[in-house]
Amino acid sequence: MKAIICNQFGLPDSLIFGELPDPKPAKNQILIAVEACGVNFPDVLIIQGKYQFKPELPFSPGGEVAGKVLELGEDVAQFQVGQSVLALCGWGGFAEKVAVDADRVFAMPPGLSPEVAATTLYSYGTSFHALKDRAKLQEGETLLVLGAAGGVGLAAVELGKLMGAKVIAAASTDEKLELCREKGASETINYSNEDLKTRIKELTGGKGVDVIYDPVGGDFTEAALRGIAWKGRYLIVGFANGEIPKIPMNLPLLKGCAILGVFWGQFSKLEAKQSFQNIAQLVQWINEGKIQQHISKRYSLQDSPEALQALLDRKMLGKGVVVI
Secondary structure, three states, X not given: OEEEEEOOOOOHHHOEEEEOOOOOOOOOEXXXXXXXXXXXXXXXXXXXXXXXXXXXXXXXXXXXXXXXXXXXXXXXXXOOOOOEEEEEXXXXXXXXXXXXXXXXXXXXXXOOOHHHHOOOHHHHHHHHHHHHHHOOOOOOOEEEEOOOOOHHHHHHHHHHHHOOXXXXXXXXXXXXXXXXXXXXXXXXXXXXXXXXXXXXXXXXXXXXXXXXXXXXOOOHHHHHHOOEEEEEEEEEOOOOOOOOOXXXXXXXHHHOOEEEEOOHHHHHHHOHHHHHHHHHHHHHHHHOOOXXXXXXXXXXXXXXXXXXXXXXXXXXXXXXXXXX
């Protein structure tokens, strides 16, 4: 089968377009013909050997796929050959076929295209879990989203608005912030030319923000934390900046705030029932037209390393998708 191959850990330009043996499903797995694969920041980390999980070389990146069932492992009974599904494979999705554990495969909801299905679970699943389960965001509260024009950030903007919060979007360019306004942000901060902490206080009348959604890390974390409200909740989602920040621990004490980790992949495994309920709610909202994934660009399989480079350079608005 054709695939994007990682033979050694490195940057996107080290990836190769070539042939890999067709995968065979184990007895608890499903073999899927991939039609589309979402592009996510963990893909950039995993090819560099910087992610929580390190697959054996060689492998293909790509952890969020949609396609059709080709073959069932002997212990799998709940799916049928030819059925449209979406799946969280971790890696292996930048290829024509992938074998996925059956408990990480979901029937494709009616009305969803493969491209939308393959770009929804990670970003909206992460953001909904963060805002609903971890921060317990309430109607009328103020939500600050850092990296707000990226995949998970834009989903957080849209979901925060839908959940009744006042959303402040922070990003690095006016073009990104305009997209955030289209998705429901009522205020914006361009942190390439505005002081983040000062603008937070200005926009909240000195009170600070109730919830901060941070997939960026780096220097922005401490500045944002200094702008949090009393008993606020700070969501640690990721480190797209490339730097894991060190937080002065007197700040949570002085603010009476909580710092909450968000690891949606582990949540979806350990709390599968709650995760499934969240996904069902997201699918309902998609079908009702209340949320809509912003797909910034479609890539061929051969060109998919360009998508990872765009993520690394923080030039991708919303989500990219590899169409196979």
